[in-house]
Amino acid sequence: MPRPRPSTALDHIRVLDLTRVRAGPTCCRVLADFGADVIKIEAPPGVDPNEGMSGHRHGFDMQNLHRNKRSLTLNLKTEEGRAVFLKLVETADVVVENYRPDVKDRMGIGYAALKAVNPRIILASVSGFGQTGPYRTRAGFDQIAQGMGGLMAITGHAGEGPMRAGIAVADSAAGIYAATGILVALAEREKSGEGQWVQTSLLQAQIAMCDFQAAVYTVDGKVPPQNGNDHPHSTPMGALPTADGHINVGVGGEGQWKAFCRAIGREDLAAHPDYVDARQRFRNRKALMSLLGDLFRTQPADHWLDLLEAEGVPAGPIYTMDQVFADPQVVHLGMATPVQHHARGEVRLIAQPLVMSRTPPAVATALPEQGEHTDEVLAEAGFAADEIARLRQNRIV
CATH class of the missing domain: 3.30.1540.10 (formyl-coa transferase, domain 3)
Incomplete structure (x- = not known):
């Protein structure tokens, strides 16, 4: 039985998703909700020392971030695992990763390596501070970016000290900017036939999201203060x-x-x-x-x-x-969309905030189990059944 797709808009695009936590998965969720074949690549159980850092697999956050995807397990720390990955890259359109900038090159899956096997590949890299520069290897988390990007200094009531926003602004914005960059690169590839490397970071995204207040400084040289719940220039x-x-x-x-x-x-x-x-x-x-x-x-x-x-x-x-979700306008807009999950039953996930007249986004499938589609994806890539069995026996997948 064919796997249901949420949309036809991007159903010709295959994405290899190496991301975790929030920024990278947010990017891939946008593509998946518009029908891209997003393959979530995860380490086999027991391989990743940080396994579980994204939360419980059946928890609300994982459900919301990783719907509409397939899951393949692959040990990228092994030479054979990297060879399998590069084989998958040959027929992929996009790779999304949010490792620290030095990690992918050390693993042998940086942009140069991907381009060598597929010149049309688009690599999207989401980091804490950028792929170059003095902070490139620092670990980045949303609240750190909120602080360094200026948001915390303008949030809250005057004199009460800095205040973080109540949502992961930098993470979510970086994911959305990465998705935007991927879509631009895909459109440009139609002309040039070549892929490219798309890069963003939590720090860049947070500064860009400050927009109005950031321009107060860059244009007029004024440092915007905290205004609490009041607009900085209009009253009431x-x-x-x-x-x-x-x-x-x-x-x-x-x-x-x-x-x-x-x-x-x-x-x-x-x-x-x-x-x-x-x-x-x-x-x-x-x-x-x-x-x-x-x-x-x-x-x-x-x-x-x-x-x-x-x-x-x-x-x-x-x-x-x-x-919020009881408000009649929110109900009308369908911002909580139901999907069936094998362990949790029906769950409601947050819809994409877009209305499209012909190719709308949707939620068609829930978060898959770890490695649920490994055999299926590898078979599509040309691996024979005995090869897949050997990879599994050797704990490569």
């Missing part, structure tokens, strides 16, 4: 307390400011000299947000959201994760 734009929680409001211009004042029954504020225009509101932000906080605490969140919606003022609730 941030979180306000209510009788039963908090909401976000976003007042972006003079028309919205007047509409906001009407909505909350304080039209006098629109003409108040301290708040009459954006410059005055920003100058007197502390007093204005305190005044608004006192007012908004008198009624529950839904009361204010209904009033603001009626006047067309941007606003929204601040949800816990269970509330």
Whole structure:
């Protein structure tokens, strides 16, 4: 029975996935959800001293990161294992890895080695700090990149010290940038017939994600401060307390400011000299947000959201994760997509945040068991049954 594919968009592309933890798997998940044949290459049980560092195989994170893939076990620390890998490279389109930069060359599977057997191959490398430079061999983790990339210094309330973001911003961004680079390289290969080496790092991705605040420094020479929940330049734009929680409001211009004042029954504020225009509101932000906080605490969140919606003022609730997935718009968008797993039954995984009119992404298969498709993949690559049996006997696969 043919294996179900989530999409036809990339079903002509084969990816060898050497990644683990988050950044690299995020990249491969994008490709897999659009139908690429992603083969997750893992060490046989007991070979990798860091086995299990990505969490329990049937746990939520592994389920979410490694759906839509096939799994092959291969001992790349052996000469025969590397030979098998290079045989697979001959018919692959993409290899994705997130080793430290020196590791792949030491193993004999760097870009030069891959290109020698397949000039069309695209190698995507995701590292902590880049493939070259003084930090190239350092281990990189998301929070370290958040700190070095400037995010922690601008996150949190002023005077309370640096604060990490609540999600793995650098990891996830690096994975998405790597996937973007791969897709660009695949498109360019249609013209040149040649592959190339795509590189990104957690540090580069984190700096790029700082975008607005980073450009404040590079263009204007100003070091952006912490602003807590307030927008760095507009007021009132941030979180306000209510009788039963908090909401976000976003007042972006003079028309919205007047509409906001009407909505909350304080039209006098629109003409108040301290708040009459954006410059005055920003100058007197502390007093204005305190005044608004006192007012908004008198009624529950839904009361204010209904009033603001009626006047067309941007606003929204601040949800816990269970509330996120109960919201009717989130349900409509299908951001939690079900798939059947042999051990856990039906699980809901996070969908790709894209809508495509002809070739949408999907989740078709759950995380495979370790080495579940080893024989199948090797047979496709031309290995005979007795060769596969010998590889298994010698613990190469």
